[in-house]
Amino acid sequence: xxxxxxxxxxxxxxADRVLAxxxxxxxxxxxxxxxKCRDDQFPHLLFEAAGYEVAHTGINQWNGVAIxxxxxxxxxETAFPSQPAFGRGEPVVEPRALGATxxxxxxxxxxxxxxxxxxxxxxxxxxxxxxxxxxxxKLAWLGALAEAARGWAGEPTLxxxxxxxxxxxxxxxxxxVFAGATHVSEPERAALAQVEAAGYEEVSRRFTPGxxxxxxxxxxxxxxxxxxxxxxxxxxxxAAERVRRVWIDRDERKGKGxxxxxxxxxxxxxxxxx
DNA sequence: ATGGCCTAGTTGCTAGGA
Numbered sequence: 001x002x003x004x005x006x007x008x009x010x011x012x013x014x015a016d017r018v019l020a021x022x023x024x025x026x027x028x029x030x031x032x033x034x035x036k037c038r039d040d041q042f043p044h045l046l047f048e049a050a051g052y053e054v055a056h057t058g059i060n061q062w063n064g065v066a067i068x069x070x071x072x073x074x075x076x077e078t079a080f081p082s083q084p085a086f087g088r089g090e091p092v093v094e095p096r097a098l099g100a101t102x103x104x105x106x107x108x109x110x111x112x113x114x115x116x117x118x119x120x121x122x123x124x125x126x127x128x129x130x131x132x133x134x135x136x137x138k139l140a141w142l143g144a145l146a147e148a149a150r151g152w153a154g155e156p157t158l159x160x161x162x163x164x165x166x167x168x169x170x171x172x173x174x175x176x177v178f179a180g181a182t183h184v185s186e187p188e189r190a191a192l193a194q195v196e197a198a199g200y201e202e203v204s205r206r207f208t209p210g211x212x213x214x215x216x217x218x219x220x221x222x223x224x225x226x227x228x229x230x231x232x233x234x235x236x237x238x239a240a241e242r243v244r245r246v247w248i249d250r251d252e253r254k255g256k257g258x259x260x261x262x263x264x265x266x267x268x269x270x271x272x273x274x
Numbered sequence: 275a276t277g278g279c280c281t282a283g284t285t286g287c288t289a290g291g292a
Contacts, residue, residue, distance in 0.1 A: 013282095061282045061290095062291095126290080128292090183292065216291095217291095218279045218280090219278065221278095223278090224277090225276090254276045255277095260280080
């Protein structure tokens with residue numbers, strides 16, 4: 001089973017590119033972030049025609065997350081329990097997390113021993129700047145997700161997405177540039193450590209040392225390899241033991257019309273071992 | 275080889291991104 005995560009920066013602009021990538025890489029499940037559209041604007045028909053079922057949540061041009069699967073999709077949740085709301089006046093729970101079980105509905109394995117996986121497509125708040133209300137929201141949001149994830153750690157669960165945090169100094173091209181900035185601050189890194197403390201392992205790093213997942217559109221960031229590792233894959237023990245390999249498709253950042261993020265791909269054993 | 279912001283919307287500017 002091949003499962004990937006990709007912040008596509010507008011699904012309507014890049015549906016053809018995403019579908020071509022799914023076909024070319026033979027990917028079964030994709031967690032998508034930043035669809036930037038309402039659900040009625042999502043290109044459902046294009047994905048269905050390609051054999052993928054779609055679960056998506058989006059309310060306007062901001063945020064928006066989805067999971068598409070050609071191996072079945074069940075028990076969709078469009079937010080996690082106690083997901084924080086944000087906004088002046090009437091706070092809203094933004095479309096930043098979507099959960100679904102992919103593969104066989106049975107997480108413990110069906111009669112043939114094939115087991116499904118619980119996948120969450122995660123788009124953490126950006127934070128904007130230290131001390132900004134968005135920054136406090138980001139920390140609260142990640143903390144609440146860690147708490148919710150604690151309850152899922154006993155099942156094969158993958159938390160995939162754009163976390164907007166670089167866990168280590170080496171995850172940005174020049175840590176000096178980030179002095180006093182978001183994405184590298186201690187509280188943000190502590191928030192990701194809370195996810196690990198809740199029973200998860202970040203499984204992409206050991207397969208992709210020194211690689212980035214994001215390059216800004218500005219200032220020749222990609223040719224200069226001024227990138228960041230902010231798209232991460234956290235796995236519960238039952239999911240982590242099924243990880244065969246993780247790879248980052250850096251080629252997707254080349255040329256015109258790309259997202260500023262590239263796919264992170266997880267190759268999983270089809271069923272639990274043992 | 276990758277190349278000098280991009281996307282969406284009560285659109286010709288503003289908001290948001292990181």
